[in-house]
Amino acid sequence: MKLLGGSTSGTEDNRPEGAGAGEAVPLPDDALIILPVRDMVLFPGIINPISIGRPKSVAAIQQAVREERPIGVVMQRDREEEDPGVDGLHRIGTVANIVRYMTAPDGSHHIVCQGVHRFRILDLLPGTPFLVARVLHLPETESRLPEVEGRFLHLQSQAVEAISLLPQAPPGLVESVQSMTSPAALADFAAAYMDLKPEEKQEILETIDISARMDKVSRLLAQRIEVLRISHEIGRQTKAAFDERQREVVLREQLAAIQRQLGEDDGKSEEVAELAEAITNAGMPEEVEQQARKELRRYERMPEAAGEAGMVRTYLDWLIELPWKLPEEKPIDIAEARAILDEDHYGLEKIKTRILEFLAIRKLAPEGKAPILCFVGPPGVGKTSLGQSIARAMDRPFVRVSLGGVHDEAEIRGHRRTYIGALPGNIIQGIRRAGARNCVMMLDEIDKMGRGIQGDPSAAMLEVLDPEQNHTFRDNYLGVPFDLSRVVFIATANMLDTIPGPLRDRMEVISLAGYTEDEKLEIARRYLVRRQLEANGLTPEQFEITDAALRGIIRGYTREAGVRNLEREIGSVMRHVAVRIAEGSDSHVRIDEGDLPGILGGVKFENEVALRTSMPGVATGLAWTPVGGDILFIEASRAPGKGGLILTGQLGDVMRESAQAALTLVKSRAESLGLDPRLFEKTDIHVHVPAGAIPKDGPSAGVAMFIALLSLLSGRTVRNDTAMTGEISLRGLVLPVGGIKEKVVAAAAAGLTRVMLPARNRRDYDDIPKEARDRLEFIWLETVDEAAAAALDMTEPAPAPAD
Numbered sequence: 135m136k137l138l139g140g141s142t143s144g145t146e147d148n149r150p151e152g153a154g155a156g157e158a159v160p161l162p163d164d165a166l167i168i169l170p171v172r173d174m175v176l177f178p179g180i181i182n183p184i185s186i187g188r189p190k191s192v193a194a195i196q197q198a199v200r201e202e203r204p205i206g207v208v209m210q211r212d213r214e215e216e217d218p219g220v221d222g223l224h225r226i227g228t229v230a231n232i233v234r235y236m237t238a239p240d241g242s243h244h245i246v247c248q249g250v251h252r253f254r255i256l257d258l259l260p261g262t263p264f265l266v267a268r269v270l271h272l273p274e275t276e277s278r279l280p281e282v283e284g285r286f287l288h289l290q291s292q293a294v295e296a297i298s299l300l301p302q303a304p305p306g307l308v309e310s311v312q313s314m315t316s317p318a319a320l321a322d323f324a325a326a327y328m329d330l331k332p333e334e335k336q337e338i339l340e341t342i343d344i345s346a347r348m349d350k351v352s353r354l355l356a357q358r359i360e361v362l363r364i365s366h367e368i369g370r371q372t373k374a375a376f377d378e379r380q381r382e383v384v385l386r387e388q389l390a391a392i393q394r395q396l397g398e399d400d401g402k403s404e405e406v407a408e409l410a411e412a413i414t415n416a417g418m419p420e421e422v423e424q425q426a427r428k429e430l431r432r433y434e435r436m437p438e439a440a441g442e443a444g445m446v447r448t449y450l451d452w453l454i455e456l457p458w459k460l461p462e463e464k465p466i467d468i469a470e471a472r473a474i475l476d477e478d479h480y481g482l483e484k485i486k487t488r489i490l491e492f493l494a495i496r497k498l499a500p501e502g503k504a505p506i507l508c509f510v511g512p513p514g515v516g517k518t519s520l521g522q523s524i525a526r527a528m529d530r531p532f533v534r535v536s537l538g539g540v541h542d543e544a545e546i547r548g549h550r551r552t553y554i555g556a557l558p559g560n561i562i563q564g565i566r567r568a569g570a571r572n573c574v575m576m577l578d579e580i581d582k583m584g585r586g587i588q589g590d591p592s593a594a595m596l597e598v599l600d601p602e603q604n605h606t607f608r609d610n611y612l613g614v615p616f617d618l619s620r621v622v623f624i625a626t627a628n629m630l631d632t633i634p635g636p637l638r639d640r641m642e643v644i645s646l647a648g649y650t651e652d653e654k655l656e657i658a659r660r661y662l663v664r665r666q667l668e669a670n671g672l673t674p675e676q677f678e679i680t681d682a683a684l685r686g687i688i689r690g691y692t693r694e695a696g697v698r699n700l701e702r703e704i705g706s707v708m709r710h711v712a713v714r715i716a717e718g719s720d721s722h723v724r725i726d727e728g729d730l731p732g733i734l735g736g737v738k739f740e741n742e743v744a745l746r747t748s749m750p751g752v753a754t755g756l757a758w759t760p761v762g763g764d765i766l767f768i769e770a771s772r773a774p775g776k777g778g779l780i781l782t783g784q785l786g787d788v789m790r791e792s793a794q795a796a797l798t799l800v801k802s803r804a805e806s807l808g809l810d811p812r813l814f815e816k817t818d819i820h821v822h823v824p825a826g827a828i829p830k831d832g833p834s835a836g837v838a839m840f841i842a843l844l845s846l847l848s849g850r851t852v853r854n855d856t857a858m859t860g861e862i863s864l865r866g867l868v869l870p871v872g873g874i875k876e877k878v879v880a881a882a883a884a885g886l887t888r889v890m891l892p893a894r895n896r897r898d899y900d901d902i903p904k905e906a907r908d909r910l911e912f913i914w915l916e917t918v919d920e921a922a923a924a925a926l927d928m929t930e931p932a933p934a935p936a937d
Contacts, residue, residue, distance in 0.1 A: 158197050159262055166206045166229065166253065167194045168265035172213040175335035176228045177322040178249040178274070186243040188216070194264035195245055199235045206230070206253055206269060209336055220258050220267075226340040229253050229271065249322075252339065274318040277344060285348040286317040292355045293324050299362040321348045324355060387437060406434045409450055417459035422614045426453045449551060452558060452612065457571045460620060464529050466497040471527035478523040479516055480660055481653045481903070485509075488644055489520070493527060496622075503601035508580070508625040508638075511646030512759075512876075514696020517626040518576060524624065525574035533568040535560045538579035543589030546598065548611035558611040561598055565621070572620040580637075581627035592634050599623055599640045647875040648695025648763065650905040651688055651883055658684045662701045670708040677711050679704070679725040686727040690737035693883070695763070695876070707733050751846035753925070755838030756859040756881060756889070757830070758873030763880030765857055767824055768835060768842040775818025783823030786831025793821050795862060796839040799918060800847065803866070807922070809847050819843065834871035836862035837890065840918050841925045850926045857881045858890035858925060860915060868915040874898035882906040890915055890924055 161167070169184070169191055176182050184207070186192050198205050208227030210218040230247040237243055252272040259266045293311045297303045314320045325338045334354070341347040413426045429446055436443040471493050475486045489507075496504055509517040518534065525532035540546070540560075549556035557563070564575055583591050597603045604618040625641055627633060649657065663679060687707075692699045710733045711723045731737070755766040779797055781790050797819065804811045821839060823830055837860040845852050859877055861869040870892045881889050882905070893914040899907070913924045 158200060161197075161201075161203075161262070161266055162259075164268065165259055165266045166269045167198050167203060168206045168208055168223070168227075168255070168258075168267050169194060170208055170210045170218050170223055170265065172210060173332045175209055175326075175332055175339055176207040176230055176247070176249045177326040177335075177339060178228055178251050179319050179322055180326045181233065181246060181248045183244060183246050186245060190217070190264040192243050194266075195232070195235065195243065197264075199232055204229050204231050204250065205247065206255075206267065207247065207249070208255070209332060220255065223255065224336055224340070225255050226272075226336075227253055227255070228339070229269075252342070272342060274316075274344075276316060276318070282317055282345055282348075285345060285352065286320060289317075289320055289324065289348050289352050289355070290314070292352060292359060293320070296355060296359050296362060299359065299366050317348060318344050321351045324351050328354060328358060330354060383437065403434075406430065409433075409454070412454045413450075416454050416456075418453070419458065419615075422453065422458065425614050426450060429453075445551065449611075452562075452566070453614075456562070456566055456612075456616070457569055460572060461570055463500065463572060466493050466528055468494055468497065474527045475523050478519060478526075480656050481649065482516070482520075482646065484901075485520070485644060485646060489524060489527075493524070496528070503619075504622070505642040506599050506601075506623045506625065506640060508627060508641035508643050509646055510627045510630055510643055512628060512648055512695035514694060514698035515646045515648060516696070517646060518578060521574060521576040521624045521626070524622070528574065528622065530622065531568040531570050531573045532576065533564045533573055534576040534578055535564045536578045537591070538582035539584065540582075540591050541584035541586040541588065543591050543594045544610065546591045546594035548609040550610050551613070556611055558609045559594075561607070561618070562609045562612065562616065565616075565618075571617065572622070574622045574624065577623060577625040579627065580625040581629055581632045592637050595637055596640065599625075599637070645875070645901075647901070647903065648879050648883075649697060650879060650903050651685070652905050653903070654688050654697055654700060655681060655684055657697055658688075658700060658704065662697060662704055666701065666705045666708050669705065670712050672708055672712060672715070675722065676715055677708060677723055677725075679707065680727070682727040683707075683725050683730060686730050687734070690730070690739060691734055693739045695879075703734060750849050750851050751842055753838045753842040753845060753852045754854075754857040754886070755835045756857050756877035757832075757834070758876050763873065763876035763878070765880055765884045765886075766830070766835065766838070768838045769822045769824065770839075770842040770846040771820045771822075772817045772846060773820070774816060777814050777816070778818045780818065780820040781822075782820070783825070784827070784829050785823060786829060788833050789823075789831050789835060792833050792836040792861070793839050795864060796836060796843055798864060799840055799862060799866060800843045802864075807844060807848065813847065819846070832871075833861040833869075834859045834873075836860060837868060837915065837918065837921050841921060844922055845926060848926070852925050853888070853927055855886055856888040856890060856925055857884075857886050858915075858921065860890070860892040860895075860921075862918055866918045868892045868917060868921065870894040875901045875903075878902045878910065879906050882909050887911060888913060888924075890921055 169186075171184060174182070174184070186195055195205070197203070206227050207230050208223045210222050211224060212218070212222060215222050228249040229251055230249050232245050232247050234246040235243075236245075251274060253269040254272060256268045256270055259268065290311060294308055297308050297311065311320070311323070314323070321338075321344065325335055328351075330338075338347060338350055341350060409430055410427070413423060413430065416423075416426075418426060429450055433443060433446045433450065436446065468490060472486070472490060475489060479486070492504065492507060495502065509520060511517060521534075522532050537560075544559065546559045546561060548559035548562060558566075561575075565571065565573060568575070577595075580595070583595075585592070597607060598618060601619060604621075606615040607618045608615050630638060630643065659681070663684075667674065667677060684704075687703045688700060691703050694700070707725055707730075711720075711725070714720045714723060725733075751770040751772075753768045755768055757764045757766040779794065781793050785793070800807070800809070801811070801814055804814070821842070823835075837858045840862055841852055841858065844850075857877075859871055859874075861871055863869060874891060874895050875898060878889055878891075879902070887909070888911045890913045893916045896914060899912070913920075915921050915924075
């Protein structure tokens with residue numbers, strides 16, 4: 135904390151404005167020019183610089199300089215006020231003589247003034263271009279009463295002590311204080327140079343009584359002295375500790391030199407020998423070994439207390455512990471690999487076939503550049519566990535590297551060793567954890583990588599996943615190349631849209647669709663129930679759940695592409711049973727479908743297709759989401775109006791355009807569809823897609839919107855067992871869309887029996903799970919006329935449209 139040490143520079147305005155000299159204004163002899171200042175108090179006998187910015191103040195100072203008049207320096211109450219009046223100023227100020235006036239090259243004005251004595255403002259004179267006041271001068275009266283003399287001596291000793299505690303006190307300051315004989319001058323001097331708030335200084339300035347003034351200054355000075363004492367003691371202790379460390383370093387160096395002369399071992403040479411042997415046994419490439427031995431020689435010459443010694447030792451540990459040698463690879467047994475995949479995963483036949491092809495290529499061409507697989511699908515369908523199964527089949531260690539939320543390139547390439555706490559990137563760290571250079575590395579959530587000011591991690595991944603480059607991957611921390619060509623990289627993602635094109639081009643994408651109801655039932659029976667039995671401490675003799683109960687959980691309590699929520703619900707049922715068994719009320723519990731509402735509550739998901747499509751104007755569409763397919767309802771209604779189209783449900787631009795195209799298509803075919811063309815002129819049509827809080831977009835709802843509008847205007851309902859998807863054109867063609875596999879699986883899970891798909895999507899038929907194909911009737915559409923004939927219930931007569 136600053137207590138003393140030079141005069142405080144004040145400012146009249148912290149936003150200077152240029153102003154020229156004005157004409158002199160005649161002033162009475164007893165009038166005093168007032169200079170309002172911000173956050174600054176001038177004491178008698180103190181010299182301070184002041185910056186002048188306001189035009190009025192510039193004119194006042196210039197006239198005072200010309201006429202050699204003193205000025206009155208007064209602090210204003212509100213520093214933000216530009217033109218303070220008598221109420222905006224403190225009443226007590228200091229009469230000052232202008233010692234010097236100067237104008238800077240930038241046009242700003244500055245003065246150096248010296249305080250003379252206090253004054254009190256009586257009133258301001260009107261009609262002047264700047265502040266002029268009649269004042270009452272308050273000169274100091276020296277008193278030598280014993281109480282004043284005693285306070286003076288005490289204050290003088292305090293000031294001398296404070297100066298002695300300052301780290302860089304100006305020379306001669308102690309002599310100046312000791313030579314003072316005026317109590318008032320000493321009090322003002324100490325107050326001026328103390329680190330006080332402007333309001334505290336103004337309070338001292340307004341204290342006219344010398345005894346009271348010295349008491350206030352003495353009290354504030356005592357507080358500052360105590361702070362200075364503590365600061366001085368902390369500085370002394372810190373310096374002593376630093377000196378002790380320096381002394382220890384020197385003594386250790388001397389001790390090491392003496393031990394070397396005597397031939398005694400201090401432990402360092404043994405450590406260096408162990409590190410040298412470890413480098414020899416690590417099997418490093420020649421370039422890496424040269425770098426390691428160079429760093430080892432640096433480490434040997436460093437004192438143990440050196441800060442960099444720990445950094446070099448950590449670097450050497452990383453180089454030594456990395457698996458540079460390629461372990462002996464066992465031949466891959468394709469039959470065993472098939473058995474492992476069948477044991478770990480139910481279904482996914484096409485995925486398993488592709489993995490077996492991948493393993494076969496690895497077996498026949500171990501040195502070849504095998505493709506990098508990327509499993510894409512909704513959460514909970516087994517992407518990560520497939521990577522673990524591949525590692526089991528290849529008999530290699532498995533390591534998982536999570537890339538979700540990574541937005542720093544250094545997370546991939548590592549930090550440079552110049553930074554404190556630097557480490558290699560996640561790739562090198564993963565290989566060290568695996569302990570083998572030919573491990574199976576799962577790059578989880580590769581689509582969740584971000585980009586920030588620290589760089590683009592997806593760009594750094596290009597080198598990692600490029601078989602032509604990754605044999606010389608250079609981590610910033612290691613600074614030497616590391617061969618990644620023998621690592622089996624497997625990536626996972628929920629969607630491809632967020633993966634940059636160059637990165638996606640380096641991977642072979644394998645899509646995993648959601649599971650059907652029968653597949654979920656089989657997965658629950660084979661894996662989930664057994665896993666939850668172990669997690670909840672139950673045995674098969676204590677707990678039994680029927681297939682009907684599992685189907686009830688799948689249908690009524692979960693709606694997902696994977697099986698994570700299904701496993702959670704099964705776990706909830708088992709926890710309920712565990713309580714009963716732990717209490718001793720039951721020794722064996724069998725759960726059937728009828729027991730579920732009492733444990734899990736009411737059914738969470740119901741088949742509402744029949745209910746929603748029981749009136750004209752509602753069609754069932756199919757949608758693709760990052761977590762799998764879903765059904766989507768398109769609702770249309772009409773009201774008297776002027777032919778407008780209202781769209782709600784948080785629809786995106788593409789989906790809005792699909793609705794416009796559907797309405798235009800209906801209008802253009804009104805006569806062939808049996809509709810009165812005049813109907814559109816007097817009717818407003820409202821299209822709404824429920825679940826309004828969820829953004830929706832894409833062209834695949836075109837067919838469903840056309841059918842919903844046709845159903846509304848014709849009065850015929852849409853069949854409640856039918857869902858549809860497809861883009862439409864103004865010529866009435868049905869165009870292909872994506873996500874067919876996920877959409878069809880969602881339709882089967884929702885209990886539908888018919889799906890209407892674009893004819894040009896027949897190529898996706900083989901990708902649809904066989905169970906879903908067996909449960910659904912497929913209608914392939916070329917035109918919207920075929921869609922209308924297949925979707926509308928033609929058994930109902932069409933009511934005559936209202937005028």
